Amino acid sequence: MSRQKDLVLEILNGSRGHLSAAQIYESARERIHNISLGTVYRDLGELCRDGYIGRFVLSDGSSVYDRTPFPHGHLVCSECGRIDDIEDPCLMDDLNRITAGTLISAEIVAEHICPDCRSSINRAKA
Amino acid sequence: MSRQKDLVLEILNGSRGHLSAAQIYESARERIHNISLGTVYRDLGELCRDGYIGRFVLSDGSSVYDRTPFPHGHLVCSECGRIDDIEDPCLMDDLNRITAGTLISAEIVAEHICPDCRSSINRAKA
């Protein structure tokens, strides 16, 4: 594992995951000033392929990368953009049942309003 | 509704859905030879916004458009690329529960092996 690849992995593990390639690139430049975006993409791709990290596609078609390689759903808050994991195992159980055990990968991205924003909205109303 | 927009909608309704903008553009050119790709994109965007059709993002970041605007999951066969709807309501029920009723939209794309390809593979083994 090269210095660049190691840094990319470290940045992702140091965050709560859910970073775009551009965000990781920005962070990485603080430590390796001339690291290239292409390298970040290549390393992210290899880390995905080798099962170190995960990746999922937002509804605008761009990708974000995840600390954990295990398939799980994501909640995107439509107010603040915050991304959380879906811990509930029901969804994957359902998908395994529906695909008769042939499930290879799953992308679940649900847009909702996160608890914090729900509170704000309720306060604003009151 | 313009002639172009109407044609776009008709093409989508005439298919089983799940067409890319480029595919719709190709079909449309058979009837309006000089229709432009930009028009197809604009009309698809408006049809989505106005609730006539749906749209979802594949794992490569590109979009396909769907006859039905109601949120539902999709199964993509990793062997043949075929896309089917998930009829099972459990997934949406789960998501509604998980988001405490604040679910706005959901993208579910599961990669699996479709029944046809499962059969082929089993035949090949035998």
Place this chain on the structure above:
DNA sequence: CTCAAAATCAGTAATCATTCCTAATTACTA
């Protein structure tokens, strides 16, 4: 009808995320 305002169009340029390419650098191996 008639004509002007509004909507829509075709065509093309621009954008954005991502991938590809290449020559140079670095790391491994014997």
Place this chain on the structure above:
DNA sequence: TAGTAATTAGGAATGATTACTGATTTTGAG
């Protein structure tokens, strides 16, 4: 240490999508 393989930085190329522009079509009030 010399040779080879892997990896890099930087930039060019790609592909999907969006934005722009001037021309054309539609619409609706008089």
